[in-house]
Amino acid sequence: MAEFRSDIEIARAASKKPIGEIGERLGIPGEHLLPYGHDKAKVSADFIDSLADRPDGKLILVTAISPTPAGEGKTTTTVGLGDGLSAIGKKTAICLREPSLGPNFGIKGGAAGGGMAQVVPMEDINLHFTGDFHAITTANNLLAALIDNHIHWGNELDIDVRRVTWRRVVDMNDRALRQIVSSLGGPANGYPRESGFDITVASEVMAILCLARDLRDLQRRLGNIVIGARRDKTPVFARDLKAEGPMTVLLRDAMMPNLVQTLEHTPAFVHGGPFANIAHGCNSVVATRAALKLADYVVTEAGFGADLGAEKFFDIKCRKAGLSPAAAVVVATVRALKMNGGVAKDQLGTENIGALQAGCANLGRHVENVQSFGVPVVVAINHFATDSLNEIEAIRNYCDALGVEAILCRHWAQGSDGTEELAHKVAEIAESGQAQFSPLYPDSMPLLEKIETVARSIYRAGEVTVPKPVLDDLARFEEQGYGKLPVCMAKTQYSFSADPKQLGAPTGHTLPVREVRLSAGAGFVVAVCGDIMTMPGLPRSPSSERIGLSENGDIEGLF
Amino acid sequence: MAEFRSDIEIARAASKKPIGEIGERLGIPGEHLLPYGHDKAKVSADFIDSLADRPDGKLILVTAISPTPAGEGKTTTTVGLGDGLSAIGKKTAICLREPSLGPNFGIKGGAAGGGMAQVVPMEDINLHFTGDFHAITTANNLLAALIDNHIHWGNELDIDVRRVTWRRVVDMNDRALRQIVSSLGGPANGYPRESGFDITVASEVMAILCLARDLRDLQRRLGNIVIGARRDKTPVFARDLKAEGPMTVLLRDAMMPNLVQTLEHTPAFVHGGPFANIAHGCNSVVATRAALKLADYVVTEAGFGADLGAEKFFDIKCRKAGLSPAAAVVVATVRALKMNGGVAKDQLGTENIGALQAGCANLGRHVENVQSFGVPVVVAINHFATDSLNEIEAIRNYCDALGVEAILCRHWAQGSDGTEELAHKVAEIAESGQAQFSPLYPDSMPLLEKIETVARSIYRAGEVTVPKPVLDDLARFEEQGYGKLPVCMAKTQYSFSADPKQLGAPTGHTLPVREVRLSAGAGFVVAVCGDIMTMPGLPRSPSSERIGLSENGDIEGLF
Secondary structure (H helix, E strand, O other), X not given: OOOOOOHHHHHHHOOOOOHHXXXXXXXXXXXXXEEEOOOOEEEOHHHHHOOOOXXXXXXXXXXXXXXXXXXXXXXXXXXXXXXXXXXXXXXXXXXXXXXXXXXXXXXXXXXXXXXXXXXXXXXXXXXXXXXXXXXXHHHHHXXXXXXXXXXXXXOOOOOOHHHEOXXXXXXXXXXXXXXXXXXXXXXXXXXXXXXXXXXXXXXXHHHHHHHOOOHHHXXXXXXXXXXXXXXXXXXXXXXXXXXXXXXXXHHOOOOOOEEEEEOOOOEEEEOOOOOOOOOOOEOOHHHHHHHHHHOOEEEEEEOOOOOOHHHHHHHHHHHHHOOOOOEXXXXXXXXXXXXXXXXXXXXXXXXXXXHHHHHHHHHHHHHHHHHOOOOOEEEEEEOOOOOOHHHHHHHHHHHHHHOOOEEEEOHHHHHHXXXXXXXXXXXXXXXXXXXXXXXXXXXXXXXXXXXXXXXXXXXXXXXXXXXXXXXXXXXXXXXXXXXXXXXXXEEOOOOOOOOOOOOOOOOOOEEEOOEEEEEOOOOEEEEEEOOOOOOOOOOOXXXXXXXXXXXXXXXXXXX | OOOOOOHHHHHHHOOOOOHHHHHHHOOOOHHHEEEEOOOOEEEOHHHHHOOOOOOXXXXXXXXXXXXXXXXXOHHHHHHHHHHXXXXXXXXXXXXXXXXXXXXXXXXXXXXXXXXXXXXXXXHHHHOOOOOHHHXXXXXXXXXXXXXXXXXXXXXXXXXXXXXXXXXXXXXOOOHHHOOEEEOOOOHHHOOOEXXXXXXXXXXXXXXXXXXXXXXXXXXXXXXXXXXXXXXXXXXXXXXXXXXXXXXXXHHOOOOOOEEEEEOOOOEEEEOOOOOOOOOOXXXXXXXXXXXXXXXXXXXXXXXXXXXXXXXXXXXHHHHXXXXXXXXXXXXXXXXXHHHHOOOOHHHOOOOOHHHHHHHHHHHHHHHHHHHOOOOOEEEEEEOOOOOOHHHHHHHHHHHHHHOOOEEEEOHHHHHHHHHHHHHHHHXXXXXXXXXXXXXXXXXXXXXXXXXXXXHHHOOOOOEEEOOHHHHHHHHHHHHOOOOOOOEEEEEOOOOOOOOOOOOOOOOOOEEEOOEEEEEOOOOEEXXXXXXXXXOOXXXXXXXXXXXXXXXXXXXXXXX
């Protein structure tokens, strides 16, 4: 581009269409589109219910190589591909996650794509948006209040105060709340106990909202949440506190998918945003299913690299929602591949074919993994201005040898003009019907074997270590009837191994399973492999210090 | 009525007009009305700014006698009078507070009027509405996170961790959070300290949002918040943490007033909801000022009885916003007057003229107090089915002797048909121009004298006791330049005295000022007289247990 414009400048200059027109593109009648301002809307639950008998469009997953500080542009590519498919005449919708509000005030950044491949209104999407996360926060914390209230008034359920596992949440980076003692100050304030807060995206309520099919399923799943245990370790459920009803009422609007648009007016559902470590990292099932009924092509993404994001998308979301992806795009950049090949961040501007070729092992492993689910793959090389022609050629050669096509994409600079080739290729694969999706393991496999299967097949670990107390927990979960659930792996996103420093494509490493947690409402067992942060902190100089309103009332410093 | 219908049944059966039509009634162009669904909207800040040169309509305050468990119907009468004024041909708008979400799950009840005098959509207004309270919660808690983050990273401002007064908030009744120890778990989680949570309506951010004139004023006030002190007791401000910018960004949408409608389609601004004890208990200045520019009559209410609500409305809101009320309505009911006269709640169905006459002293005192601000008064007798004609006659006679008109109103059962007489009377007084509003005390009066003036003139206390440490605090506030602020009295709403059991019209009692707090951003000094609860708890059997979704997806049990 002749002149550099920041994402926010591009987003502000966008000529948005009224959201009613975006809804019309998908055939959503005005009375079923609940506007939030002129450029955001929710799609009514009644309308979505009415679509049940329609055929589904083609589902395309955008995933990526292992993330690095260089950035891969997964969301940007999802938007770019969506616009590309629209541009070649396909009726397309995009499905993305909603960004978390809290982290905006820590480190500069938003999550609505970038350059000419963005969803708008960017500021709203990155701030309160339509209030979904606030509703989730409230529902989560109502359950917490009901737990302490029950104990305060006599504890008829005999909840062991040392074994309450349900934590409160805020959508804020606030390390001071990670570990607290609550109910201090005497009898009027309840029984003191250790507790703490997570960030809202880590709430099981978030995962539940994103996996529930409708309000009834939501209410059932909320009731199934295990909030803690009695002294004999038998589980106490949210339904024992009659919490699922009011929580569902609080989430009624939040369950309706949000509709916005890309800079090129492709309809985009932005709905739900569970963590990609202790949860499954995908947008809501309700949004994806609605989009599939309304569009011929639905482009969606999953969190982190394909080892976490795609695996959970396939083994948790697709398995549970009965989805069958037609193709997958694995996003790579020259810069991130060079980092995976050992180059330091400040050296990324220099051509380095050797490091790039070494880093390609990471790409190859992810491609192979995704293919192992029966889903055909295209590689998208997300172009940066510093990329050399030799480097791009090296990736192409590597992919040729793998038997997979690598297509250079310039959507950041050019929008849909930069993804036309990718769009044609994706459409060709999707129409060919060559996808034969199946999850990695059957429901009937024991929980420990499921963990080992992911570790061996996807991470290529040599060994999985599981301490005795974790084995006991897994045995108890199976006794209690949770043996058929899929596993949700919580592992560093930076490496196939549990060590964030092992870049590239390590093999034979040891995966330590430190802890397992039952998310009985969401419907999975989390295997925690390494340190997982569920409440971030703010940095020494938080970006909040540079955020404010300008003279003309514009937001400054947020992005 | 032939058939009893609950408030929620009436609200659900309402034939709402599209919110665009309600906006049109006030001349708000479509592009400046930001819809939230089809029946709620925010009015854009730009449009409100454009109204500055228009003349103001007449401002009518609805206040009440001292509240009792029998209920007075202040909000219901505000709605009824608004509809009555509309019905007699006046261009009218209503201004109400937004209800708090948290208490809905404790004790059954909402706050959007009742019977045929309601604002709708009632469920939305009582739940998340347009997200204002969530934005306030988030802004409040961002400041809290920035405080602990600053201390964690070296505490350059030398904040005394024992003297941090800023607390976190949630919109939830959660006694377990009243008193906590945070930042436990080692160095990564910060410096442990005692802290706690209030309910969101108690946040100074709420008071600030409701008193700020525009976004610029909001940002300035947020910067002025005192979050705590250094060891030498010098104040530390939110602006020292550069918190006012991001807080303003979080509150940008929340600052825009919300527009809804009554059952009879009178436009209603429902915006802001500060506590009426530690804050001033009125809807936002932005909403009231916008309404005055757009309508010829604006009917608003203030929290609790006139001793708290009207006094603060006059001495804080009107003083600071330059508002000049044209008339006030003091709401009374036969039942509540009988309770003020000593009748127990289960005896209220029985005629009791003696008790009623005794209770009228409470009404008389409130009427006299309101008149002392130069505002002419009408008494509205909010009719209940159990009222006897003799009882109503007794109130009329009492008011005749006071020289004030008492008008029977049946808006609960009849809507505007039941307030026609009241509407005509209010319009007559307002048009007469007899109001000569002035606040109770001048800005220049010392803080202690302001407290004593309210205590003597409004509460009729014989003595005001102020312990030495409180006197020292007041002296320090004056030294620091806060001497010109008005005082915000935090006292029980049930009595003119600080003892909730002294009903009627006690005199000569002692008002104990236990504590004073500086709300430097809101712009008042709170005088705490007695126990003030800033975080409610849930009852033994919370109403949440009966809340859920019915088979057809309706909310059950919420109201």
